[in-house]
Amino acid sequence: MVRCSLCDRDAVVRIGYARLRLCRAHLREYLVRRVRRTIERYEMIGQGDRVLVAVSGGKDSSAMLSLLAALSGELGFEVVPFHLDLGIGSYSEASRRAVEELSGMLGLKPLVVSVRDVLGVGVPELARRAGRPACAVCGVVKRYFLNAAAVVLGFDVVAVGHTADDVSAYVLKAFLTQDWGSLAKTSPVNEAVDGLAARRVKPLFEVHEKEILAYVLSWGLPFVGDACPYAKLSTLVFDCRRALAMLERRRPGLRLSLIRGVVRSRGIFPGSEEPVRACSECGLISSGEMCSFCHLTASALGEPMGAEVIECSSQLSIG
Ligand code: SF4
Ligand code: ZN
Ligand code: ZN
Numbered sequence: 207m208v209r210c211s212l213c214d215r216d217a218v219v220r221i222g223y224a225r226l227r228l229c230r231a232h233l234r235e236y237l238v239r240r241v242r243r244t245i246e247r248y249e250m251i252g253q254g255d256r257v258l259v260a261v262s263g264g265k266d267s268s269a270m271l272s273l274l275a276a277l278s279g280e281l282g283f284e285v286v287p288f289h290l291d292l293g294i295g296s297y298s299e300a301s302r303r304a305v306e307e308l309s310g311m312l313g314l315k316p317l318v319v320s321v322r323d324v325l326g327v328g329v330p331e332l333a334r335r336a337g338r339p340a341c342a343v344c345g346v347v348k349r350y351f352l353n354a355a356a357v358v359l360g361f362d363v364v365a366v367g368h369t370a371d372d373v374s375a376y377v378l379k380a381f382l383t384q385d386w387g388s389l390a391k392t393s394p395v396n397e398a399v400d401g402l403a404a405r406r407v408k409p410l411f412e413v414h415e416k417e418i419l420a421y422v423l424s425w426g427l428p429f430v431g432d433a434c435p436y437a438k439l440s441t442l443v444f445d446c447r448r449a450l451a452m453l454e455r456r457r458p459g460l461r462l463s464l465i466r467g468v469v470r471s472r473g474i475f476p477g478s479e480e481p482v483r484a485c486s487e488c489g490l491i492s493s494g495e496m497c498s499f500c501h502l503t504a505s506a507l508g509e510p511m512g513a514e515v516i517e518c519s520s521q522l523s524i525g
C-alpha cells in the first residue's frame with residue numbers, strides 16, 4: 207500500500223493535479239475544504255440560507271449531502287435532503303433505501319416524493335406515452351419537482367450533485383456540436399428568479415468523481431452502485447467523459463481549467479440572456495407560454511400536471 211502524503215496511514219486515492227495521495231481522513235478534510243472554497247468563491251450559499259439538497263442515491267449526490275452536512279454548522283446554513291422516487295423498478299427502490307439510510311446516519315430527515323404517486327405513472331411509462339427517450343423526460347421531471355418543492359416550501363437554494371466530470375463532458379459536447387446556448391449557461395450558480403425558481407448551485411463543480419468514489423467507499427456511505435437501466439453508454443456525452451478522463455490522466459488539471467475558462471468567458475457565447483416568464487399553467491419558471499413540464503404532461507397524460515406537483519409539494523412536512 208502507498209502512504210498518505212500527509213501522515214503514516216495508507217492512501218485511498220491519488221489526486222494528480224494536487225500531487226497528493228491521501229488517506230481516508232485527509233481525503234475527507236480535502237473535500238470539505240474544496241467544497242467550502244467552491245461555495246465561497248462562487249457565493250453559492252449564504253449564512254442562514256435553507257438548502258434543499260437533491261439526493262438521487264448515487265455516489266455523487268450522497269457525497270454532496272455528507273459534505274454539505276459537515277459544513278452546515280460552520281457556515282451557518284440548514285440542509286434538507288430531497289429525494290424523488292422516479293418509479294424505475296428495483297433501481298428506484300434501492301435508491302430510496304440508500305437515501306433514507308444516509309440521511310439517518312447524518313441525523314437528517316429527507317423529503318421523499320414519488321413521481322408515480324403524483325402523476326399516476328413513473329418516468330418510464332411517462333416517456334413511453336410522450337414518445338421520447340427516458341432520460342430526456344427524466345431530466346425535465348427531476349428539475350421540475352425539485353424547483354417546485356424549493357419554491358413552495360420557501361428554500362433559498364437547491365443543491366445538485368454535478369461534478370467536474372459531468373460539467374466538463376457537457377462543455378466538450380457543447381463545443382463539438384456548436385451548442386453555444388449551453389456554453390452560455392454553464393455556471394456553478396443559476397440565480398433565483400423571484401417566485402419562479404430557487405437559486406440552483408453545484409457544490410461539486412470542482413470535485414472529480416474519482417475522489418468522490420474513494421470518499422464514499424472509504425467512509426462506508428450508503429449509495430447505489432448499479433447504473434440506472436436507462437443509462438446509455440453510447441451517447442456523445444459519454445464519449446466526451448471517456449476522452450476527458452484519458453486527457454486528465456496525461457494532463458492533470460485539464461478538466462478544471464476547461465470549466466473555469468468557460469465560466470469566465472461565457473458572456474461571449476450567444477444565448478446568455480434568455481428571457482424567462484411564468485408558465486401560464488403552473489406559474490413557475492418558463493422560457494415560453496407553458497413550461498417544459500406542463501408541455502410534457504399535457505402531451506403524455508392529456509393535461510398539464512404542474513399544479514398537482516405544486517399541491518403535493520405544499521403538503522410535504524419538514525422537521
Ligand atoms: Fe433518469 Fe436517464 Fe439518469 Fe435513469 S439514466 S436516472 S432515466 S436521467
Ligand atoms: Zn493522511
Ligand atoms: Zn408549468
